[in-house]
Amino acid sequence: MRIRAVIGLLAGAVLLGIVGVMWFGSLAPRELSAATMGEMDTGSGRPAGASGHEGHGSSPLGGAAGGHHHGGVVSVDQLVARPGNPDRSFTLRAEQVGPHRYLVNGRTPGPELRVRHGDLVQVTLINVSVVAGVTLHWHGVDVPNAADGVAGVTQDAVPIGGRYVYRFVADRAGTFWYHSHQLSHEQVIGGLFGALVVRPRHPERNVLDRVATTHLYQGRRTINGRTQPMKITVPAGQRLRLRLINTDNGPVPVQVGGTPFRLLATDGSDIVGPTDVIDRSVTLTAGGRIDLELPATPATVGISGVGWVEINGGAELPRGSRPELDLLSYGRHAEVGLATAAVDRHFDYDLGRRPGFVDGRPGLWWTINGKMWPHLPMFMVSEGDVVRMSIVNHSGDVHPMHLHGHRVLVLSRNGIGSTGSPWWADSLNVRDGESYEIAFRADNPGIWMDHCHNLKHAADGLVAHLMYEGVDTPYRIDRHNEPE
Template sequence: MKKLLFGTILAGVVAIGAACSNNASQSSMQGHDMSNMSTKEEKTPKTSEVNEQLPLATSTQVLSSKEINLTAKEALLQINDKVKFPVYTYNGSVPGAQIRIKQGDRVKIYFKNELPEPTTIHWHGYPVPNSQDGVPGVTMDAIKPGETFTYEFTATVPGTYFYHSHQESAKQVDKGLYGTLIVEPKNEEKVDRDYTLVLDEWMSNPDEGNMDMSGMDHSNMGHGNSSDNQHMDMSSMGHDMSMYDIFTINGKSGSAVKPLKVKKGEKVRLRLINAGYMSHKLHLHGHEFKIVATDGQPLKDPQPIKDELLNIAPGERYDIEFIANNPGEWLLECHGDMEGTDGMKVKIQYEDQTNNTDKANAKEDLPIVDMTKYGKHELGQFTLDQKYDVEYTMDLGTAMGKDGMIFTINGKTYPETAPVNVKKGDLVKVKLVNNSPKDLHPMHLHGHFFQVLSKNGKPITGSPLIKDTLNLKPGEEYVVAFKADNPGNWMFHCHDLHHASAGMVTEVKYKDYKSDYTPDPNDITNKGE
């Protein structure tokens, strides 16, 4: 039973973990099936790999009613003029249909599974009731082919979020099974243009090899756009993330990415979501911009910045705003030197004004925004020296297990990791320490937001920083705090897919929570691996 539950929970954890290998994101392993272990000469998948009977993926819908129909189904995704993949979609597109609702709305999502395998939906970053969190074997049974399920929750917290499969997520999210969730504030300051950009990575030959990466050494995966820390020796059971050789924005790469149209004088918001395996460093050319929110939560008095890189880790979201005051054609581009980097850029085109033409410069040496010093400093809900009901230290590590590399919390792998045991109303402080020598660990908490209080022993000096996903580089230490205000059993795990599946998972467990759901130990469809 415990073994079944472990596998089930990992499915959801793994689903979330898709993020990019470069500076970008890591979303799925669909086109990211660990299979392209040969050459990169052939950029177009073999005919046998593409089911031409499937429909082509359509452009992303925007669903804005309180009752929404979502269908998971197969399609073909034309990433660029050379590469087409069979993918999993929500409502026939990658990213899936955007759910756009207003704060206070009571939302029902009528979900139908038309895939050939079970699936679920997890609402990444959103504090839904525990029963709606979409983790098979923990909060619900996986939804079998042909079956339906109704998700229901009240949109209490505005901001930028996304949703994705939590069932066998290493495969399903990688096959494109993710979409965006935008909750508009009741009293929102309007912008003239509002664009959502989802980052991801793919392989040009996704179906060669089908190599099982479980237990492999993923120690250099997805930790920057530099070739010197991306290439690994496969003879030592490592994984070369340069196999992810196509980076995408909204399911398209390079010239296939649809330009963003603006007019002079307009205020423009860009919602940046990393659904992939890697961190991506983005540069907005030609304009000052403000970072107005991270993980959906607003920042206090953000100051204008220019020619600085915004580093977005797997699972993170950033909202930026700029005034279109420099007519011409400009770029938002990913920085780095991996093969796919050049494809992760989008043109910003002024309508009827093209007196400036921008040039890509993905290797320009620019500083990275330090979010711990950004915005106006003021005290948030929590402070370092106040009294907490629960304190927990999370030592994140890498070790060699009997079957390969493992990723540990306090020396243990899930389900042997000690949970964070809380009661409703408790104030909880967690110290996160990355003791892995080479690995980044984007740590993600389900069902709650936490405030970042300090980095490497120094208090945050910028805006109160409220997040649900926090990226730790090797040697870094953060202290975060949250209130236990959403009863249930919640995952707290590394959002690197491979680290989670190799053990870096624990739970926040409410002692006084009684779930109405009981996992069926005989239901083999509840798979989390």
């Protein structure tokens, strides 16, 4: 009995020792640099630093001007838009009016910003009263890195009384949005966001253009901040372009009653050869956008089974759920000029979950490639690389994956290749048990977040980043800069 007791005590001591080592190893430094945090992942393909692209690699990148620069390394705040007078200027004032309530220019959602394709846009953010500080991220817009608005990575959070100027060229017409990337899981949910629409230089005639932003405020569904349905009158002879934006943490099904419709765009990228859709729903993922075209007839657009947009008096929604429109086969195939068969880098992005410690806290935590925050992948690329990424989800939950600064081309889902219009996305709904192959060109130097846009998941560590060789940052993730 005495030997068994000794063995039991020894086993307990060993177990406590293992737990203690795990706990100690999970503790994060008081400040982290995105340029060095995590584990470097060069993927398969060329080794790190062996750039095959003339004029790139570890030399100064992107034609940047000004900012911090030393030893051939470019700082993120040097990666800026072209100089010159802006074509459109806006001032946005962020306010905190309660523990979990935020406004932009006195309202939520914030003002809808409309610009034209090719415009040089300048936005001045002023923090009126947001206690923890604030930033603005331009979701889906391939801005220069200095304008990405990620606290502790591309800028410091703006304190009360401070300001920050964002400058970028609206290089693609489409539907986008802006939101805070400081404590985003609190500030976005609380209302610190708004829509951004980039119109073509020569828009189509006889098209009525409207935005519908869906958001849950303390569990209440709204459209453009209102709990009542949005009513739209489309004059005879015109068509409606309805830009739907999902600012929530989870996907919503969208269906239309009363008329066929066309899906014109996803995540700010046009569909090639859209056709009439009948008796199908479209999944609008968290952070994602879809543009619908509807005729001047009575119709209703439903979100999560409830009619939220009534057109010309509305119509009855289909009862029950509808089969999902498959974007792999919708529209017409077209060449995209991206050589995805022989790529420069290939990465795995494996989403899981397991018990452990994160910064000393025990729990069931998200993992990327088997690792927990902050020991997560730093995907290393050189400017000009063509990159493929294999995303696999076995975490038990859906994850809307969002890569900053780039749009990705969906090549396949669960081994089934894309045959329809090129499916470009920046917010990809990856369900539990699904796998995706995606590709993109690394043509926007910087340090870019690559994270789940269920912002509560991101706050719990489901965030990696894309790192260009030869880029550094003077900013730190700490108690003042908390991007998620």
